[in-house]
Amino acid sequence: MFIEADLSKRQYEIIRSYNPSMYPCYSKIQEVKKECYPDKESITVTETLADIKLQNLMDHTISRLLTDLYEVVKTLDEEERNALELICKWGCDGAQQAQFKQKFVCDSDTSANLFQSSLIPLRLICSLNGKILWQNPTPSSPRYCRPIRLRFIKETADVTREEISYIKDASKNLNKTKVQMKENTMMLTMVDGKVCNSVTSTSSTMRCYICGLTSKDFNCIQKKGTVNVETFEFGLSILHAQIRFFEAVLHLAYKLPVQKWQLRSDEEKEKVKLRKLAIQSEFKSKMGLIVDVPKANFGNTNDGNTSR
Structure with a gap:
């Protein structure tokens, strides 16, 4: 302990002799902090x-x-x-x-x-x-x-x-x-999608706040919505974009066996459920990641680190 204290003292003296202003007076730091x-x-x-x-x-x-x-x-x-x-x-x-x-x-x-x-x-x-x-x-x-x-x-x-x-x-x-x-x-x-929906009074998260179309309409190229130019002020927000892209890829992977976005029958739901469990198991065994699992009180495990 005495050797370490003596060593740190010598280091301090060497640094002070080389650059005296490296350790400024604390009262000066307090003044600048204000x-x-x-x-x-x-x-x-x-x-x-x-x-x-x-x-x-x-x-x-x-x-x-x-x-x-x-x-x-x-x-x-x-x-x-x-x-x-x-x-x-x-x-x-x-x-x-x-x-x-x-x-x-x-x-x-x-x-x-x-x-x-x-x-x-x-x-x-x-x-x-x-x-x-x-x-x-x-x-x-x-x-x-x-x-x-x-x-x-x-x-x-x-x-x-x-x-x-x-x-x-x-x-x-x-x-x-x-x-x-x-x-x-x-x-x-x-802003995130929730704020954009609130400002534009878009009640459904399945509806685009810019053009007003729903997810069902996106497959029909001929169908065009009325674009609200005022929504352009939000820009192309990247807030949560990485997490949302990761979740979109996950959901597409879950529904590959049925190739449908909306699940109607119990058979389709069971296929997607099994596919989801298999993907979650692969992430856990190969990468040690827990994906798409609810967390206590709020959110789920799909955070920024997981998506990266």
Whole structure:
């Protein structure tokens, strides 16, 4: 133990002699850490809600980016600085979670469900010449994710529509930041199929929220639905795409013996059931993976790691 302590001390001395600033003073770290948070006045926290004003969140995000890009920004002329544009994506989603041992003022409130809306900055550009000053190196990572609102509430179609309306109204009223920015562009692309169905009032998951056709209509090439152009704002979302593709392949494999999507007779259902058990057994024996098995309280075993 004394040898290890002596060795670590010598290593520390060697590192300090080589680069004294490698271990900064902790009080300095605390001061810098405070600059990573928006103003306290812009944050509202209650028993069931944590919310930050979108204007303050955008101001803070932009100021932190420009601080990091100081050497780049100082090379721009005044006209270019006034034409900076920050492009962000945003979205919302709900999740179930374990309940905490906590008593709420209102007996109907519970911590069993969490609903969150957040944004991620994607790119900072100069709109005059299209020059990219900064680009998010990991746009699908939570590293740059900035929460807007957290609520203890169950995800429903009404809650989703209310949340999207709330964020859209706030984004329309965004003003210029302390630094002269041309505008802030927010795109609703952090969505899954459930959110898209809620916003477009699509009641059935078997119906396309863009054209309104069902799975039965997809085999008829001549049949065309009416495309809702407003749904294009969701983009080509890759959220959960890998998991959904994996499940689609699984379901096709299950139904190969009958070659039908909808199972009518008991004989067809039995064939598909046996085929499913055989595929699950093969995954378990050859790869050690448990596929398409329900998990306690929520979801199933078809997660991101399994699909990869």
